[in-house]
Amino acid sequence: MKSQKSYQNEGKEAVLYLVPTPIGNLEDMTFRAVRILKEVAIIAAEDTRNTIKLCNHFEIDTPLMSYHEHNQLSAGAQIIDKLSNGLSVAIVSDAGMPGISDPGYEIANSALEAGYKVISLPGANAALTALISSGILPQPFYFFGFLDRNKGKKKRELEELKSKKETLIFYESPHRLKETIQKMSEVFGDRKITLARELTKKFEEYIRGSLNELKDWVSTEEIRGEFVIIVEGSNEIEILTKNEWWQGLSIEDHVNTYINREKLKPNEAIKQVAKDRDVQKREVYQKFHIEK
Numbered sequence: 001m002k003s004q005k006s007y008q009n010e011g012k013e014a015v016l017y018l019v020p021t022p023i024g025n026l027e028d029m030t031f032r033a034v035r036i037l038k039e040v041a042i043i044a045a046e047d048t049r050n051t052i053k054l055c056n057h058f059e060i061d062t063p064l065m066s067y068h069e070h071n072q073l074s075a076g077a078q079i080i081d082k083l084s085n086g087l088s089v090a091i092v093s094d095a096g097m098p099g100i101s102d103p104g105y106e107i108a109n110s111a112l113e114a115g116y117k118v119i120s121l122p123g124a125n126a127a128l129t130a131l132i133s134s135g136i137l138p139q140p141f142y143f144f145g146f147l148d149r150n151k152g153k154k155k156r157e158l159e160e161l162k163s164k165k166e167t168l169i170f171y172e173s174p175h176r177l178k179e180t181i182q183k184m185s186e187v188f189g190d191r192k193i194t195l196a197r198e199l200t201k202k203f204e205e206y207i208r209g210s211l212n213e214l215k216d217w218v219s220t221e222e223i224r225g226e227f228v229i230i231v232e233g234s235n236e237i238e239i240l241t242k243n244e245w246w247q248g249l250s251i252e253d254h255v256n257t258y259i260n261r262e263k264l265k266p267n268e269a270i271k272q273v274a275k276d277r278d279v280q281k282r283e284v285y286q287k288f289h290i291e292k
């Protein structure tokens, strides 16, 4: 167990900040995010060409380094090195929250293991922005992110999600949206679904309907832009069929089994049977002593 008091002077001084950036609308950058990006020694960015535009807009002149999926090991080591020299580092991705379908988790974990504070800032995120305006129950929810690109694996992933009661949240690229919606309709059947397209941008659009309706929509529309998919959870009632050894026995035989096999006294056996069957002891007593 480890406790981190984020804003008290204790432990190592350098901090790893996880800083969300806008998902399309620069106004969604927070004052605090700008201040932290100005204050840290270095910004580790998923794509420095994108982040430089953000920095120029907000007059942030902190040096940038590259930290992405393919250089995580070497760049991660450099970041830990900076921290060990007492320099705070901010992680940013191209859009939204680092660590959410974006790099961030591994470096946060390495920094924690090395004993540094890891502090995240609240801010823009496509999944939650889409969820709360989807018109689909926002809680409980299950964030999946991107399904596998491979069609067979995608189908298996959807089959595993089929019985989940939680509202499901997916990210999907425009090129795969049509095929994904068709697969969802095939595996989930008809359910409520909302597509949230180009959130916070000029062409933001919500398409709210049923999976059957949206299956038709994707086959006629030209699919462009970024999408979050929100799908209603399963409504199927779970039938719990526990296979208990005593199922099929009468109450009398059930009690007798405890008496003969477990050598319980009649009263103890009655108590146990009442517990097994989740009924009143009186009911078992009646059946065993009176009705036999």
Ligand code: SAM
Pocket: 023, 024, 093, 095, 096, 097, 098, 099, 100, 101, 102, 124, 125, 126, 127, 170, 171, 172, 173, 196, 197, 198, 199, 200, 201, 226, 227, 228
């Ligand atoms: N880290 C980001 C976040 O916190 O939301 C997600 C990054 S992930 C690599 C990119 C995916 O997020 C896109 O393919 C799309 O599914 C979703 N996304 C990002 N921005 C979006 C937007 N403005 N509108 C709709 N979906 C968006």
